[in-house]
Amino acid sequence: xxxxxxxxxxxxxxxxxxxxxxxxxxxxxxxxxxxxxxxxxxxxxxxxxxxxxxxxxxxxxxxxxxxxxxxxxxxxxxxxxxxxxxxxxxxxxxxxxxxxxxxxxxxxxxxxxxxxxxxxxxxxxxxxxxxxxxxxxxxxxxxxxxxxxxxxxxxxxxxxxxxxxxxxxxxxxxxx
Amino acid sequence: xxxxxxxxxxxxxxxxxxxxxxxxxxxxxxxxxxxxxxxxxxxxxxxxxxxxxxxxxxxxxxxxxxxxxxxxxxxxxxxxxxxxxxxxxxxxxxxxxxxxxxxxxxxxxxxxxxxxxxxxxxxxxxxxxxxxxxxxxxxxxxxxxxxxxxxxxxxxxxxxxxxxxxxxxxxxxxxxxxxxxxxxxxxxxxxxxxxxxxxxxxxxxxxxxxxxxxxxxxxxxxxxxxxxxxxxxxxxxxxxxxxxxxxxxxxxxxxxxxxxxxxxxxxxxxxxxxxxx
Numbered sequence: 001x002x003x004x005x006x007x008x009x010x011x012x013x014x015x016x017x018x019x020x021x022x023x024x025x026x027x028x029x030x031x032x033x034x035x036x037x038x039x040x041x042x043x044x045x046x047x048x049x050x051x052x053x054x055x056x057x058x059x060x061x062x063x064x065x066x067x068x069x070x071x072x073x074x075x076x077x078x079x080x081x082x083x084x085x086x087x088x089x090x091x092x093x094x095x096x097x098x099x100x101x102x103x104x105x106x107x108x109x110x111x112x113x114x115x116x117x118x119x120x121x122x123x124x125x126x127x128x129x130x131x132x133x134x135x136x137x138x139x140x141x142x143x144x145x146x147x148x149x150x151x152x153x154x155x156x157x158x159x160x161x162x163x164x165x166x167x168x169x170x171x172x173x174x175x176x
Numbered sequence: 177x178x179x180x181x182x183x184x185x186x187x188x189x190x191x192x193x194x195x196x197x198x199x200x201x202x203x204x205x206x207x208x209x210x211x212x213x214x215x216x217x218x219x220x221x222x223x224x225x226x227x228x229x230x231x232x233x234x235x236x237x238x239x240x241x242x243x244x245x246x247x248x249x250x251x252x253x254x255x256x257x258x259x260x261x262x263x264x265x266x267x268x269x270x271x272x273x274x275x276x277x278x279x280x281x282x283x284x285x286x287x288x289x290x291x292x293x294x295x296x297x298x299x300x301x302x303x304x305x306x307x308x309x310x311x312x313x314x315x316x317x318x319x320x321x322x323x324x325x326x327x328x329x330x331x332x333x334x335x336x337x338x339x340x341x342x343x344x345x346x347x348x349x350x351x352x353x354x355x356x357x358x359x360x361x362x363x364x365x366x367x368x369x370x371x372x373x374x375x376x377x378x379x380x381x382x383x384x385x386x387x388x389x390x391x392x393x394x395x396x397x398x399x400x401x402x403x404x405x406x407x408x409x410x411x412x413x414x415x416x417x418x419x420x421x422x423x424x425x426x427x428x429x430x431x432x433x434x435x436x437x438x439x440x441x442x443x444x445x446x447x448x449x450x451x452x453x
Contacts, residue, residue: 017183017356024184024295025302027210031217032300036270038221042228044266047239047246050231057233 143167184208184288209293216277216290245269256416257423264422267307271300272415279355279407283399291410292356294348301344301351304418311425316436347417354410358402366395 146167184207227238235243249269253262275291282289290296312321325336369390377387429437 018294018352019183020298021207021293021295024207024209024213024293025299027213028290028296028299029303031213032270032274032303035217035220035274036267038224039270039273040266043224043242044246044249044269046228046231047243048250048265050233051243051247054233 139168139171142171184293187211207293208288209290209296212278212281212287212290213296215287216274216281220273220277252415253419256419257426258428260428261423261426264419268415268419271418272411275300275351275411275414276407279411280403282355282359283403289355289359289403289407291351291407292359294352294356297351297414298344298348300414301347304347304421305340305344307418308421308425311422315426315432315440317439320436343421347414351410351414354406355402358406362395362398362402365398366391369394 143164147163150163187206187208187210227242230236231239246269249272250262250265253265253268257264278290278296279292280289281287282292309321312324316324325340326333327336370388373388373390377384377389429440432440
């Protein structure tokens with residue numbers, strides 16, 4: 001029994017093996033359209049959007065991380081710069097302080113020296129003055145004593161004023 | 177022994193008859209194919225609806241698979257049709273899944289493969305042709321589309337018309353022929369194996385003589401080839417050819433003639449304006 005006869009025999013109950021039925025075609029179109037709309041709405045569009053948004057998020061994250069890293073590196077460079085500058089500055093401050101201290105020291109020393117010199121001078125002056133005074137006192141006393149002795153010796157009142165000059169000259173010559 | 181190779185069984189006939197033509201029969205509504213189409217649509221609709229209820233940024237196992245599938249479809253469309261034609265991806269995906277499920281559903285033996293009915297593959301092929309024509313007219317203009325039939329020289333016009341008709345026919349018959357032919361072949365081999373069993377074991381009296389041992393196993397392997405492998409390959413081929421045909425009608429905007437591009441851009445701008453409103 002051939003294939004063609006087989007199809008011919010059952011034409012009431014079966015469609016022909018190779019044939020196009022417009023109703024089935026319309027049904028296929030409707031089914032395809034419904035499936036297309038459903039797939040588009042529930043499967044393709046939401047999942048594609050999800051994938052895209054996730055991809056975008058990942059890209060953003062990477063970009064952010066890169067930016068953060070760049071920023072951190074910049075900040076690090078800045079801080080390192082600042083630190084080195086601060087070190088330099090502190091060194092300079094210390095140096096200048098030391099210099100200033102040295103200057104001050106020298107000044108103080110000089111001043112002290114000067115003061116000491118002055119004090120010494122004054123002391124010497126004082127000493128000289130006092131020496132002079134003492135000599136004068138001694139001279140006076142010696143004169144008085146001499147006059148006293150002389151008057152006692154000659155038993156007569158020697159005029160103090162008369163002889164004072166004489167005695168002073170004498171003592172002055174002695175003192176020198 | 178009697179082997180029957182038939183088209184889809186008719187369950188129900190409409191009370192009103194539309195006139196039959198030589199190409200189309202129009203009188204039967206509910207056939208095995210109709211039921212199968214409905215079953216495929218319902219199954220796929222339920223799957224598409226239920227599997228995509230919880231789409232999150234952090235995908236679960238099912239979502240990973242769905243995403244992989246969707247990405248594969250988009251990649252395939254992008255590779256075949258170009259980035260500017262990505263809007264066709266949902267249709268291609270739908271067609272692909274419909275075709276595969278339509279072929280595989282025949283393995284249940286409850287339903288007949290939808291793609292083993294020429295009506296179905298013809299309907300799909302005509303959608304392809306329709307899309308090609310619509311996009312041709314949209315992108316190149318009606319006149320340019322008509323004029324393209326006379327190219328490269330006027331004498332070629334009949335050839336061009338024939339090729340335009342042949343492409344959906346070849347699409348439809350290729351898919352139908354592979355699936356239906358596979359079914360026929362499986363049936364024939366199944367019967368032949370019964371005969372072989374009869375010849376080899378028939379002389380043994382009683383129960384053992386009637387045991388069709390060769391029918392076990394071998395048809396399963398054939399089914400894997402004809403239903404699974406062939407169904408997959410044919411779905412892929414159908415979608416690939418559809419993509420190639422439509423891509424031919426939708427070249428990248430840069431390759432369009434200057435005046436057509438201007439018109440299309442204007443149309444696009446108007447559409448965008450309407451959307452913004």
